[in-house]
Amino acid sequence: MRHRFVALCLGAVLSPVRAEEAKTPVPPTMAEVLASTSTSDWRVPDPDNTVYLDLEGGRVVIELAPAFAPAHAANIRQLARQKYWDGLTIVRVQENYVVQWGDPNAGEDGAARDLGEAKRRLPAEFAVPADAVSFTRLPDGDVYAPQVGWSAGFPVARDGADGKAWLAHCYAAVGAGRDNAADSSNGSELYVVTGHSPRHLDRNITLVGRVLLGMDVLGALPRGTGAMGFYERAEQRVPIKSIRLVADLPESERLPLQVMRTDTRTFERLVESRRNRHEDWFIVPVGKIELCNVPIPVRLVP
Amino acid sequence: MRHRFVALCLGAVLSPVRAEEAKTPVPPTMAEVLASTSTSDWRVPDPDNTVYLDLEGGRVVIELAPAFAPAHAANIRQLARQKYWDGLTIVRVQENYVVQWGDPNAGEDGAARDLGEAKRRLPAEFAVPADAVSFTRLPDGDVYAPQVGWSAGFPVARDGADGKAWLAHCYAAVGAGRDNAADSSNGSELYVVTGHSPRHLDRNITLVGRVLLGMDVLGALPRGTGAMGFYERAEQRVPIKSIRLVADLPESERLPLQVMRTDTRTFERLVESRRNRHEDWFIVPVGKIELCNVPIPVRLVP
Numbered sequence: 122m123r124h125r126f127v128a129l130c131l132g133a134v135l136s137p138v139r140a141e142e143a144k145t146p147v148p149p150t151m152a153e154v155l156a157s158t159s160t161s162d163w164r165v166p167d168p169d170n171t172v173y174l175d176l177e178g179g180r181v182v183i184e185l186a187p188a189f190a191p192a193h194a195a196n197i198r199q200l201a202r203q204k205y206w207d208g209l210t211i212v213r214v215q216e217n218y219v220v221q222w223g224d225p226n227a228g229e230d231g232a233a234r235d236l237g238e239a240k241r242r243l244p245a246e247f248a249v250p251a252d253a254v255s256f257t258r259l260p261d262g263d264v265y266a267p268q269v270g271w272s273a274g275f276p277v278a279r280d281g282a283d284g285k286a287w288l289a290h291c292y293a294a295v296g297a298g299r300d301n302a303a304d305s306s307n308g309s310e311l312y313v314v315t316g317h318s319p320r321h322l323d324r325n326i327t328l329v330g331r332v333l334l335g336m337d338v339l340g341a342l343p344r345g346t347g348a349m350g351f352y353e354r355a356e357q358r359v360p361i362k363s364i365r366l367v368a369d370l371p372e373s374e375r376l377p378l379q380v381m382r383t384d385t386r387t388f389e390r391l392v393e394s395r396r397n398r399h400e401d402w403f404i405v406p407v408g409k410i411e412l413c414n415v416p417i418p419v420r421l422v423p
Numbered sequence: 424m425r426h427r428f429v430a431l432c433l434g435a436v437l438s439p440v441r442a443e444e445a446k447t448p449v450p451p452t453m454a455e456v457l458a459s460t461s462t463s464d465w466r467v468p469d470p471d472n473t474v475y476l477d478l479e480g481g482r483v484v485i486e487l488a489p490a491f492a493p494a495h496a497a498n499i500r501q502l503a504r505q506k507y508w509d510g511l512t513i514v515r516v517q518e519n520y521v522v523q524w525g526d527p528n529a530g531e532d533g534a535a536r537d538l539g540e541a542k543r544r545l546p547a548e549f550a551v552p553a554d555a556v557s558f559t560r561l562p563d564g565d566v567y568a569p570q571v572g573w574s575a576g577f578p579v580a581r582d583g584a585d586g587k588a589w590l591a592h593c594y595a596a597v598g599a600g601r602d603n604a605a606d607s608s609n610g611s612e613l614y615v616v617t618g619h620s621p622r623h624l625d626r627n628i629t630l631v632g633r634v635l636l637g638m639d640v641l642g643a644l645p646r647g648t649g650a651m652g653f654y655e656r657a658e659q660r661v662p663i664k665s666i667r668l669v670a671d672l673p674e675s676e677r678l679p680l681q682v683m684r685t686d687t688r689t690f691e692r693l694v695e696s697r698r699n700r701h702e703d704w705f706i707v708p709v710g711k712i713e714l715c716n717v718p719i720p721v722r723l724v725p
Contacts, residue, residue: 214643216638216639216642216643217594217638217642247706247707261566262564262566263566264563264564264565264566264711264712264713265709265711265713291619292519292618292619301703301704303706316594316618316619317593317594317618317619317620317713317715317716318619318716319716320709320713320716321697321700321709321712321716323709324706324707324709325704325705325706325707336518336519337518337646340518340519340618340642340646341516341518341643341644341645341646342643343643344639344642344643395623398623401603402603402627403627404549404605404626404627405549405626405627407567407622407623407625407626409566409567410566410623411566411567411619411622413619414619414620414621414622414623
């Protein structure tokens with residue numbers, strides 16, 4: 122009966138009997154796609170755009186997206202170099218929404234941590250010209266945007282009418298908190314999407330990147346019991362051991378991380394394996410998939 | 424700067440200046456809708472279809488959906504009456520997917536807990552005739568199904584072509600684990616969706632209801648480190664104190680819970696308030712919403 126639990130997620134490999142019955146080519150399973158990748162299907166994230174957030178509970182690896190948020194990416198690099206976040210805290214964990222960190226005293230004269238050489242205020246980076254970034258389209262449509270797909274490993278949305286493209290608020294997206302003014306963020310306060318993707322935030326706030334590894338570390342943090350998931354008492358906040366730019370670390374301290382490219386035939390096959398699930402457990406392959414339900418595989422290759 | 428954090432979710436009340444500028448009626452905010460409800464906008468869940476799952480960390484309230492899964496609902500009632508789950512455990516917590524509980528020894532001769540008078544195997548209850556259930560439609564489309572909306576408080580999908588309706592795998596949906604055979608579930612092993620809604624499971628497994636309260640209790644459980652989020656060692660499993668049908672509890676032990684009806688003008692206004700966010704913080708109201716992003720408010724009315 123343990124099998125019953127196991128079956129909910131991934132079934133066994135493709136059944137040859139079913140393939141024969143169908144008399145047509147059956148799409149591969151994700152396991153089959155992963156087993157048949159070549160080196161060129163993977164990329165090593167740029168150390169200058171990769172950040173380690175280290176907590177007591179483990180490491181979170183974030184990839185920045187300078188093609189979409191260059192000013193925020195630069196400020197985040199600067200803040201990491203200054204060790205700005207070390208000893209600050211996760212201040213908010215709201216169920217089905219976000220984990221958020223920064224300086225709880227930010228904005229309070231005298232009490233706030235100095236931003237050093239980082240900028241205090243940055244322009245909103247909500248969207249970019251669509252023709253400035255690559256785009257691999259998902260064919261299945263989207264409730265929130267005319268087109269969705271991927272750009273260099275990030276889930277994105279596009280609008281042909283206004284010629285814009287933007288990072289999508291999928292699960293694991295990382296953004297920069299702001300006040301009511303569009304240009305009031307600076308990247309010192311960051312949030313990660315942890316629940317059902319809040320796509321209504323798209324084009325309303327600057328996304329700066331995406332968590333590649335460690336969502337389990339963030340997802341299991343104690344929920345804040347204050348309004349909107351803020352921790353009510355200072356001692357409830359979760360300390361940040363450090364946030365570092367990988368480029369600032371010696372080679373020996375870098376994880377051998379690789380991310381599947383999103384502009385390849387292999388990724389297309391992976392998407393197809395998730396649009397039509399052919400593991401034995403599945404009965405009705407739906408033939409479609411939401412952007413935010415497509416996994417982007419990551420592997421450690423020591 | 425604390426304001427910056429706060430602003431990410433809910434802004435202040437509607438600005439009269441903006442309303443005046445627009446010269447057209449501005450939809451209400453969700454806070455405004457909630458502040459103006461009447462008694463008839465709320466319903467008390469049927470005690471015979473409401474279940475309390477009590478863990479060390481708190482209570483989870485589940486509403487069963489007998490209109491969609493009558494056989495499973497009946498078996499779950501029977502199992503609760505037998506106190507079948509008391510002392511069993513949560514066996515699986517997979518990030519961005521499910522929390523799942525039951526008997527880790529189920530199916531093993533001699534080691535499994537007796538199912539008593541409950542049925543061992545139930546028919547698949549993946550979908551029902553669409554005309555057998557009520558339906559309030561969401562106008563914004565859906566990637567996975569031709570139509571989506573709500574039926575008596577549950578997010579549902581429909582297909583006009585085959586005349587079926589089914590519960591949707593939104594965040595907080597509760598389902599019955601099964602083996603590869605469609606009719607291999609019995610409701611003794613249940614899962615709750617905790618991440619981005621895995622809608623590809625729709626029509627592949629029997630959903631039995633939905634969590635009304637306590638998703639924060641489930642969401643913060645330690646992630647299982649085994650394959651697919653199973654706890655690797657027995658001592659990691661999270662004990663279930665009890666699972667009870669509310670109808671079996673004295674009035675004094677029942678929570679005074681009310682759920683917003685989904686077939687009212689008030690709910691329609693609430694949906695509109697989420698399709699077009701007019702809190703001051705928002706800059707671009709998107710004008711659409713995904714089914715699984717629409718909250719169904721719950722309140723305690725002592």
